[in-house]
Amino acid sequence: MEVQFQFITDPEALEKACEEMSDAADLGFDVETTELDPYKGDLRLVQLSDGRRTKVIDLYAFRKFGGLATQTELAPLRKLLAAERPKKIAHNAKFDAKWTRHHLGVETGGLYDTYLASVLIGAGTGERRHGLADVVQFFLQKTLDKTEQVSDWGAEDLTQAQAEYAARDAAVMPELKAKMEERIAADGLRDVLKLENECVMPVAEMELNGFFLDAERWRQQLAVKEAEQAAAGKELQSMLAAGVAQASLFGTTEINLDSQQQVAAALSGLGIPMPASTSRWQLQPLAEKYPQIAKLLEYRAAAKAAGSFGENILEFIEPKTGRIHADFRQIGAPTGRFSCSNPNLQQIPHEDVYRRCFRAEEGNKLVVADYSQIELRILAEMSGDAAFIAAFESGADLHAATAARVFGVEPDAVTPDQRSFAKRLNFGVVYGIGAQRFARMTGLSDREAENALRRYFASYPQMDEWLRVRSKEVISSRAARTMSGRLAKIELDPADRASVGAAQRYARNMPIQGTSADILKRALRLLHDRIRETSARLVNIVHDEIVVECAAADAETTREILVDAMTRAGEEFIKKVPIKVDAAIADEWTK
DNA sequence: GTGAAGGGCCAC
DNA sequence: AAACGTGGCCCTTCAC
Known part of the structure; x- marks a missing residue:
């Protein structure tokens, strides 16, 4: 693939090029960098192409004019990138958006991401990869050579091959987008792609913002957990010693406490009847009778804390910002x-000892907001179940209302036990829980659990019907969709009961879980547009929760903006049930 | 040595 | 040894 391009190294040529490109509807947009992390390397090239004319801008040539983020010589490029039109077509646009945001000081407008488009079309099948070369091959039947991708982009003089590679990646984008659009339309993915594209910039900024972690507090907490692990480990070793087959003449009876095999063998050696697995839910019932089991569970909890939530997370703090990106x-x-990932901020334990380490910096506040029971509200909306909707509309306690219906008592006569059963039913039904699992979970007999489920669905007949239709339709459609139109293709083998069951549970759950994601993404865009000129910064999201950091003086305003954005986003999808957002202003990530 | 697979467990 | 959905991380085990 041969591409003509202009290599730009001076302000006059840049201004002329940007003027030339500004009329295009779509511009291929790509960057080359010396590292993957914008806090660690240089932005070397920015490439723009309308498909016929391609510009490769060498930012090293502009360094003589001063800092890239503020210099006026780059103003034409900033203006072009910031504009909603032309659209900027990029593959994994978050990457390009982060680098240009950080190094050029510009928020890119009108982003269109061919990577996200490809993933949406793939609909979860995993049958093809989504790298640019793969996507170009699949949609355009052209072969892209990516060998220059990992070449030295920090060299003073780039090779002809590097410049051609850079130009070609940008030049192919408009054609790729045009081809993909046909498929996006045919698959009914227009709305969800728009949702995703509009979400790229908020996510790019969130990653650049990072989340402040108080390293001192984290270390203090970690020291406590490490001591607990060491103490529990020592005690457990001596409790197990009698059950360990003599290892050597030197009589070492130490075993690896992190090895299920060795621990299970030692416990068996003590005469403890061991279940097939050593997972907590299996061992918990044995803990009362056998102190060794109780000690093992204590050791495991401390080991998990010291391992997954230990020193490793501190290593992710970026020295330049002191924050986790x-x-x-x-x-x-x-x-x-x-x-x-790196690290996963969506799996930080709930306990205050961890959450209080994630906090606002000096002079700032966190605003923490989450949707109340969003998945159950989505289920009410999608199923249109009158009784379920009424339960939400009344504003009364949903789980108590459910208990009243399931157990046939007056709402104010519901016992705490009954409410607890109803709560677990409400959540379980979203995952397609079965009677057996519900029985294990609650301690009911299989018979009682079946009856509880039967009464539950009798209480909410339209929900029952909606779930049944999802189960039935997936057999022939092999697909499910969210309210935005997001598509999941579902494989199943009709001859295999387990595969059919798994597909049916997925077909019931995906529209609910996925619509929740749709709503969150819409909220991120609405929020982004309203905090742009304020002190507020998006710092974390956890499925139905958004965390924003802002100047202390702006906290109340920020809370209102956040609640409003989340509520409006919810109301765009959910019409029959009220949307409820809980929000708090805090110094730390605690509720 | 390196990497995949599987167990176990954290979040929503 | 979960027939309750979606992830990622740490650890051991085992194959190359």
Whole structure:
């Protein structure tokens, strides 16, 4: 693939090029950098292409004019990037948006991400990869050579091959987008792609913002957990010693307490009847009778804390900012949920000892807001169940209202036990729980659990019907959708009962979990547009929760903006049930 | 040595 | 040894 391009190294040429490109409807947009992390490396090239004319801008040539983020020589480029039109077509646009935001000081407008488009079209099948070369091959039947991708982009003089590679990646984007749009339309993915594209910039900024972690507090907490682990480990070793087959003449009876095999063998050696697995739910019932089991569970909890939530997380603090800049995958699950890694800020334990380490910096506040029972409200909306909707509309305690119906008592006569059963039913039904599992969970007999489920669905007949239709339709459609139109293709083998069951539970759960993700993403965009000129910064999201940091003086205003954005986003999708958002202003990430 | 797989467990 | 959905991280075990 041969691409003509202009290599730009001076302000006059840049201004002319930006003027030339400004009339295009779509511009391919790409950058080349010396590192993957914008806090660690240089932004070397910015490439723009309308498909015919391609500009490769060498930012090293502009360093002589001063800092890139503020210099006036780059103003034409900033203006072009900031504009809603032309659209900027990029593959994994979050990357390009982060680098240009951080190094050029500009928020890119009109982003269109061919990576996210490809993932949406893939609909969770995993049957093809979504790298640019893969996507270009699949949609355009053209082969892209990516060997220059990892070349030295910090070299004073770039090679011809590097410049051509850079130009070509940008030049292919408009054509790729045009081709993908046909498929997006045919698959009914227009709305959800718009939702995703509008969410890229908020996510890019969130990653740049990072979340402040008080390292001192974290270390103090960690020291406590490490001491607990050491103490529990020592006690457990001596309790197990008698059950360990003599290892050597030197008589060492120490075993690896992190090895299920060795621990299970030692416990068996003590005459303890061991279940097939050593997972907590299996061992818990044995803990009362056997102190060794109780000690093992104590050791495991401390080991988990010291391992997954230990020193490792401190290593993610970026020295330049003193904050944690985790990676958020915008379509982390086929349902549309985000995933998070390096580190995963969506799995920090609830306990205050951990959460209080994530806090606002001096002079700032956190605003923490989450949707109240959003998945159950979505289920009410999608199923249109009159009784379920009425329970939400009354504003009364949903779980108590459910208990009253299931147990056939007056709402104010519901016992705490009954409410607890109803709560677990309400949450379980979202996951497609079965009677057996519900029985294990609650301690009811299988018979009683079946009856409880039967009464539950009798109480909410339209919900029952909606869930049944999802189960039935997936057999032929092999697909499910959220309210935004997000698609999940579902594989199943009709001859295999387990596969059919799994597909049916997924087909019932995906529209609910995925619509929740749709709503959150819409909220992120609305929030982003309203906090742009304020002190507020998005710092974390956890499925139905948004955390914003702002100047202390702006906290009340920020809380109102956040609640309003989340509520409006919810109301765009949910019409029959009220949306409820709980929000708090705090110094720390606690509720 | 390195990496995949599986167990176990944290979040929503 | 979960027939309750979605993730990621740490650890051991085992194959290459």
